[in-house]
Amino acid sequence: MPIYEYHCDKCGIDFEYLVFGKEKPNCPSCNSKKVCKLMSVCGFVSKGGSGETVSSSAGSSCGGCAATSCATCGQ
Template sequence: MPIYEYKCADCGKEFEELVFKRDECPPCPECKSEKTGKLISACKFKNGGASDSRDTGASAPSSSSSGSGCAGCSGGNCSTCG
């Protein structure tokens, strides 16, 4: 079962919830409002490459020829993209 991130439209609280159905939106744990929506979450993954001794925890830029940015964001706009 996946854990999704939600935000309450009434009080603004962001929270995580384990859900059983993809379209299920749980009530806010803070104000009990039913007006919650699923947030788009950033995912993080680690490739099997060798680590760099200068690694600070951020994903290193990819040397792919597609030009689509780094392995960390694939968009070319994060702080690790050169």
């Protein structure tokens, strides 16, 4: 199952979410729907599902996505 990383536009946190189909998560912190998916940034790339679990907390190696706006976000 794909786990994607999302960035909340409202409160600014990053969180991981297990996605089923085209479901889009709400922010777990402020419940906002203004979240954007972070794709292939910060080296967060899953290569074919090797079973490796990414359990590092958000922000450990990512500096760019903490910006005020997310470039990968189409909203």
